[in-house]
Amino acid sequence: MKFSGPAIGLWICGPLMSLIDTVVIGQGSSLELAALGPATVLCDYLSYVFMFLSIATSNMVATSLAKQDKDEVQHQISILLFVGLTCGVAMLFFTRLLGAWALTAFTGPQNVHMIPAANSYVQIRGLAWPAVLVGWVAQSASLGMKDSWGPLKALAVASAVNGIGDIVLCTFLGYGIAGAAWATMVSQVIAGYMMIEALNNKGYNAYAISVPSPSELMEIFMLAAPVFVTMMSKVAFYALIVYFATSMGTHTVAAHQVMSQLYSMFAVFGEPLSQTAQSFMPELMYGVNRSLVKARALLKSLLIIGALSGLILGSTGAFVPLVFPKMFSPDPLVITEMRRVLIPFFFALCITSCVHSLEGTLLAGRDLKFISLSMCGCFSLAALFLMLVSSRGYGLPGCWCALIVFQWSRFIMALRRLLSPDGILYSEDLTPHRMEKLRAA
Known part of the structure; x- marks a missing residue:
């Protein structure tokens, strides 16, 4: 609890920044709120592609610390910082x-009116990409040293800067979606520092x-490769x-933007349950x-805690837009669409x-090959379901039902793997899960 408690804050701060943007912008313009959808795909979702940096840093630093080799830890931090900075500069360019081309291709010609606002955001x-990825490496190195308080303090300050900046730039100065982007960008640079x-x-x-x-390399x-695929x-x-919601x-x-940020x-x-497993299971x-x-x-x-917290989170998450929808948008059409997805929202979130x-x-067991292959399978199944319900005209609720398929299929496949007699929790043979074998695979 001492380790995972502060870690909750680490995971909350990122979505909290985007949720603050959503709340503030939603009060002013439904068009800008809708533009946040494709814009956050490029800014937030795309950043998760580089989560492999975080996993690799935590793993390599923790392994070197176990050997009590401080020089090796310093060298690994240095080369990973180089990789993070290189990726950040590449994303900036x-x-x-x-950026505008990617947004246009993503939203389609029928939503070209969203492009100027989305591209501005x-x-x-995008100016913060180098700071974001370098900050991730530094944060993960601290977590590998079993320190979750230092990164939490940095992200708490960043969230406060983002919230104040949004209020000042958007509400009082009227900069709209551009003001929200500036507030978030500055807060991310501060967090990285x-x-x-x-x-x-x-x-x-x-x-x-x-240079590694x-x-x-x-x-x-x-x-990192299996984590990258995942x-x-x-x-x-x-x-x-x-993409499918944008075509509707x-x-x-706009409604999907609100619900996805809440989700x-x-x-x-x-996420702290995952971090706890990765920290305590290897021993x-x-x-x-x-x-x-x-x-x-x-x-x-962990599963008992996960089931109880899932029910609480799912109920609370559905309760907020049901009772306080105008906190996100005063538009009655947006509110109607939000309420249509509350049930699938609950079932996707509770698991x-x-x-x-x-x-x-x-x-923690380094069963990385299975994770990557099973995730690809879950993606394929859920994507086929998504295309089916979209072609049949089930609208936004159909999209969220596809998310249920995605989440529950991940749960079933992972549970079956861990309960298998040949799984990492039952097999006395460690050979299949050693890094040398993974490299050969």
């Missing part, structure tokens, strides 16, 4: 050169950047839902005092915490 937010300073305070030089060797790739599947599916008109995509906000409460699976019985007991506890517990355990 992508946004500047191809994307171009401003504070993450680096938190790492420096632990005795490491977070300003030292080293080909072998070091291969090591990062072997660890995150790409998630991002692609969420983006696919936004301005009011529908993201409440879903992240399950029980591979440590000196290895005990698969205790590992199974820990997973049972999310359990999914995080199971997938965190699989990550």
Whole structure:
């Protein structure tokens, strides 16, 4: 609880920033609220593609700390900071050169009226890409050192800056969606700087950047590739839902923007369960005092907590737009569309915490090949269902039913894998799950 409690804040801050943007912009313009849908796909969902940096950093730093080799920890932080900075600069240029093209291709010709507002948001937010990815590496290094308070302080300050900036720039100065983008961008730069300073305070030089060797790049790739495939599947599916919702008109995509931001906000409460599994399971699976019985007991506890928290989160998440819809938009057409998806919203959200517990355990056991392959399978199944319900004219509720299929199929496949006699919680043979074998695979 001491470790995962502050970690909740780490996961909340990102969706909270976008939710603040949604609430503030929704009070002024339904068009700008709708434009946030495709804009946040490029700004927020696309950032999850680089989650492999976070996983690789935590894993490599924690492994080196176990060897008590501080020099190796410093070197790994330096090369990962280089990778993060390189990816951030590449994304900055992508946004500047191809942002408008990507938005136009995504929204389609029938929604060309959204492009100017969406592109304004994307171009401003894109300036923070290097700071965002470098900050992620620094944050993950701190988590690998079992410090969740330092990153939490940085993100708490960033969230406060974002909230105040939104109110001042949008409500009082009337800058609209551009003002929200500036507030979020500045807050992300501040967060990145504070993450680096938190790492420096632990005795490491977070300003030292080293170019990785080909072998070091291969090591990062072997660890990150399955995670990359997993995150790409998630991002692609969420983006696919936004794509189909965008084709249904301005009011529908505005409603979906509100509900998807609420979903993201409440879903992240399950992420600390995944982080807890990744932090405590390896010792029980591979440590000196290895005990698969205790590992199974820990997973049972995580699932019970996940089920209870899922019911609470699902009920609370559905209650807010049902009772306080005008907090997000005064438009009655947007409110009607929001209320149409409350039931599938609940069923998709209530299982999310359990999914995080199971997938965190699989990550801890380095069953990465299964995670990536199963995620691709779940994506394919849910995408086919999404295309079917969209072609039959089921509207936004059909899109959210596809999310139910996606989430529950992930839950069923991960649970079956962990309960299998050959799974990582029952098999005494560690060979299939060692990194050497994964590299060969």
